[in-house]
Amino acid sequence: MEIRGAVAVDRVDPGWLPRRMGAYSRSQIPDDFMRQAVAECAGIRLVFRTEARELELDVRASRMVVGESLPMPVSWYDLTVGAALVARSPSVAGTRVVFSFDAPSTYAVPGPASTVRFEGLPAGSKDVQIWLPYTDEVVLSAMRADAPVSPPAPGETLRWLHHGSSISHGYRAESTTGTWPVVAALRAGLELTNLAYSGSAMLDQLAARTIRDTPTDMISLKIGINIVNGDVMRLRAFRTAVHGFLDTIRDGHPGIPLVVVSPVFCGPVEDRAGPTVQDRSRPYEWSIAGGTAEDLQQGKLSLGVIRTELEEIVAARRATDAALFYESGLELYGAQDARDLPLPDNLHPDPNAQRLIGERFADRVLARLNPHATVTN
Numbered sequence: 001m002e003i004r005g006a007v008a009v010d011r012v013d014p015g016w017l018p019r020r021m022g023a024y025s026r027s028q029i030p031d032d033f034m035r036q037a038v039a040e041c042a043g044i045r046l047v048f049r050t051e052a053r054e055l056e057l058d059v060r061a062s063r064m065v066v067g068e069s070l071p072m073p074v075s076w077y078d079l080t081v082g083a084a085l086v087a088r089s090p091s092v093a094g095t096r097v098v099f100s101f102d103a104p105s106t107y108a109v110p111g112p113a114s115t116v117r118f119e120g121l122p123a124g125s126k127d128v129q130i131w132l133p134y135t136d137e138v139v140l141s142a143m144r145a146d147a148p149v150s151p152p153a154p155g156e157t158l159r160w161l162h163h164g165s166s167i168s169h170g171y172r173a174e175s176t177t178g179t180w181p182v183v184a185a186l187r188a189g190l191e192l193t194n195l196a197y198s199g200s201a202m203l204d205q206l207a208a209r210t211i212r213d214t215p216t217d218m219i220s221l222k223i224g225i226n227i228v229n230g231d232v233m234r235l236r237a238f239r240t241a242v243h244g245f246l247d248t249i250r251d252g253h254p255g256i257p258l259v260v261v262s263p264v265f266c267g268p269v270e271d272r273a274g275p276t277v278q279d280r281s282r283p284y285e286w287s288i289a290g291g292t293a294e295d296l297q298q299g300k301l302s303l304g305v306i307r308t309e310l311e312e313i314v315a316a317r318r319a320t321d322a323a324l325f326y327e328s329g330l331e332l333y334g335a336q337d338a339r340d341l342p343l344p345d346n347l348h349p350d351p352n353a354q355r356l357i358g359e360r361f362a363d364r365v366l367a368r369l370n371p372h373a374t375v376t377n
Helices: 032-039 180-188 207-211 225-230 236-250 293-300 303-317 335-340 353-371
Strands: 002-004 008-011 017-021 045-050 055-065 075-081 084-091 095-098 107-109 112-120 125-129 134-144 161-163 191-194 218-222 258-261 276-278 285-291 322-325
Touching: 045 134, 055 125, 075 112, 084 112, 107 225, 161 180, 161 207, 180 191, 180 353, 207 236, 218 236, 218 353, 225 303, 236 258, 236 303, 258 303, 258 353, 303 322, 322 353
Parallel strands: 055 095, 161 191, 161 218, 218 258, 258 322
Antiparallel strands: 002 045, 008 017, 017 134, 045 125, 055 112, 055 134, 075 084, 075 125, 095 107, 276 285
16 A cells, blocks of 8 residues: 655554655744644545455544534545545544634644445456545544455656645645546546645745755645735745745756646736735625735735736746646636636635636646646546
């Protein structure tokens, strides 16, 4: 059995803890929200070959919630054979990590371990992937099966590493196989490492180092929405931060295909500056712009400004880096898509839009980078 999609796996008591960031960079994480986002298992899966019809997985899981007494949401474990989702199993994380942006004093309330069970799997020998919940940190304690389990069949599948925000992490997708990077990877037949960190795609060097040090055959970087969400940079700093981020990655991955992807459509901050804030007049989540169009004259950033800058930066760097490409996020989810598949909170795509983005990314970007990929409809 192999654990894929992690950059490291730590031996802990009682089991194994997959990680999506190296230890040195984890030591520099600036806040609790990013620490939990990095810990969550977006894109991480167990891969093995078996004739088993029934499987059990013992886990000790943690999930972030906003209150200690609120009911814990269901977390989904997905099982795929090839590109097909053949089984799903619900579970509830035993430990809750309590966090709220209104009162960000994070603490954990420990809870019990749980067992995830799959039944009625297809007969015969098969390569199986069990995708862990993108919402949870998961310690893997034990696995049982009604037939022997062995390493997966050897192959030469190309590796794709992606970095982005909560949209790439998968927020609002029903389960991990519904997050757009996994949709794209399964469709294109690639091995995914998803280094998207919800709320934390800030061009941090700790993320760039992790990407630099992770073996891969192609890279995509979805840049911009979190910069605007937090209003963390002005145009001057953004330009050099993008260059520095790309330089660090190229130190470890010279010459491989690297795609810079600008933000998908988000109406509140298309032409107005961030930050994005909650509309307190509504009884549900609804993001609006905290800045104005006039703020852009002072160097603040909108998504429109970021798309222009990213396209110009990539064009300039291509003079010495022919394997660097630009993809507009509006080609993945644009204004018309927002009318057809509205953002339920005015910020994050719903499950149908997540799938649409993944299918388009596989067809528009991954097939171009990997002409040998077999795109599965």
